Amino acid sequence: MGVVLRASSRATVEAHLDELAQLVDTAGGVEVARLVQERSSPDPATFIGRGKVGELAELVKAQGATLVVFDDDISGSQVRHLEEGMPDGVKVVDRAGVILDIFAMRARSREAQTQVEKAQLSYLVSRLTRRWVHLSRQAGGIGTRGVGETQLETDKRLIRKRIGVLAERLQEIERERSVQRSRREAMPAVALVGYTNAGKSTLFERLTRTRTLVEDRLFATLDARVRRAELGDGLVATVADTVGFIRKLPHHLVASFRSTLAEAADAEIIVHLVDASHPEWRDHLRVGEEVLESLGVGREKCLVVLNKLDRLGESAPTMADRPTVGISAKRGDGLDLLRARLRERVLALPGIEVLRFGPEGGSELQRALALEVVLARRYSHDGIELVVRRR
């Protein structure tokens, strides 16, 4: 179900619905019908118009559908009113609900699972209605109920408590992560970020020569992973693969995935990967830039890399306002140029120095090797050259 509000257009809403259909497919559902309504503003009770609710119910019945997915954020009471208008047992969710479902399915690490549970509970607490199965029964029942409190409030309180526990656990994981990070600190850190399905994991495999999950599905990657990569000319860096961006990602979700994205935000060089063969790639780039900005990442750190050029033939796009690199992560085209650009950026980082030692500089060389972090060593006929990072 899509709604064309005043500020948007039918074409945009259709494109967003195509993406929503992909999300539904990833979550294991099958799209059987689509409905779009144009309205100047959402109906406070049912989001779409009352008449449209009837039309939707007819369509659901005709198709034997079991789930209605809204592309826009809908509130708990709107869900309730909408579900009341549908045939029995038909559920109503929004885009955020589907994304959460996918995240729950894909979460592997303890961190991702904790983040997903926290995000799900926050989502739930805003949508708790009287039909909710009482949580207090699981949590010991008698004694947990405050005097005069309604069941609903008790449930909400229990959920908030659980959210608090999860938040603490996440902080602890984040502390462990920052310890690990400081151990790697001296190595230049490159993060691959970008819209979901842009090809980040494919590029990660190419750069780090490891195998990872690459899928033509949304959110194949949920956990940030970091590996060592050779950039050529003897230079090494760490490269991080990260969770993808998507439009209309609700704020509370972004917040719970912040620490996963923190890996990206903390990187010194950000490769913002874009699927240039996607008709909406400029929009994807903009969504990514907005998220990066909200994480406090400066533009100057980012290198825009246009991927999947193998699909475009001669008509590779360019951008007037900034330098870009065009690649095909799948075929391996353009990777030498990308590595060269990354080397230039690494060499321009603070603390990086190139030291040269002639044949007589043996003791100085020994000292440098002991004191500095060596990112590259190059041998030539008249001595040795070290690229070091001052701590």
Ligand SMILES: Nc1nc2c(ncn2[C@@H]2O[C@H](COP(=O)(O)OP(=O)(O)OP(=O)(O)O)[C@@H](O)[C@H]2O)c(=O)[nH]1
């Ligand atoms: N034609 C073509 N396909 C590519 C290229 N790079 C990646 N793909 C395909 O695009 C799909 C998504 O690739 P991934 O590497 O999983 O993308 P991702 O950005 O890691 O996606 P998420 O983890 O879901 O955010 C896969 O089917 C890849 O094979 C490319 O250069 N050309």
Ligand SMILES: [Mg+2]
């Ligand atoms: Mg991936």
